[in-house]
Amino acid sequence: MPEIKRIYIACDHAALGMKNEIAQYVKEMGYEVSDEGTYTEESTDYPVYSKKVSEKVRDDENSLGLLFCGTGIGMEIAANKIRGIRATVLSDTYSAALSRKHNNANVACFGARVIGIETAKSVVKAFLTAEFEGGRHQRRVDMINAFDKADD
Ligand code: RB5
Numbered sequence: 001m002p003e004i005k006r007i008y009i010a011c012d013h014a015a016l017g018m019k020n021e022i023a024q025y026v027k028e029m030g031y032e033v034s035d036e037g038t039y040t041e042e043s044t045d046y047p048v049y050s051k052k053v054s055e056k057v058r059d060d061e062n063s064l065g066l067l068f069c070g071t072g073i074g075m076e077i078a079a080n081k082i083r084g085i086r087a088t089v090l091s092d093t094y095s096a097a098l099s100r101k102h103n104n105a106n107v108a109c110f111g112a113r114v115i116g117i118e119t120a121k122s123v124v125k126a127f128l129t130a131e132f133e134g135g136r137h138q139r140r141v142d143m144i145n146a147f148d149k150a151d152d
Pocket of ligand 1: 012046070072074
């Protein structure tokens with residue numbers, strides 16, 4: 001299992017404060033953090049940031065992605081259009097851990113208008129520290145990954 005070293009992180013204007021706090025939190029956990037924007041509260045378009053982070057995660061097997069917008073939903077929908085990305089909106093630690101252990105999720109999305117910062121921190125921690133279990137779950141993730149190829 002590749003060791004997770006780098007975390008690519010981004011947000012839109014609705015989630016700037018949460019993204020900044022989580023970036024700091026993740027740095028303190030010992031990960032290398034790459035903040036891909038946005039950097040101001042000026043209104044912007046979440047698909048831009050979702051694509052940016054998803055392409056970095058796709059090209060770096062030692063990484064995971066964290067995306068923040070108002071609900072997390074737009075970021076998730078956009079991220080799942082990128083080849084090799086398995087993204088999920090998260091708001092609880094159980095789903096966060098299982099999304100890694102069973103689904104090998106590589107991007108987690110958060111709604112800054114849905115959950116508070118302390119919940120976000122505990123969910124991020126559960127996501128980053130859980131490991132994919134492989135075995136029967138590998139077969140199912142391979143089936144999902146084959147959908148990418150079916151589009152060629
Ligand atoms: C921006 O108003 C909002 O639509 C966006 O942050 C996000 O919630 C989209 O899914």
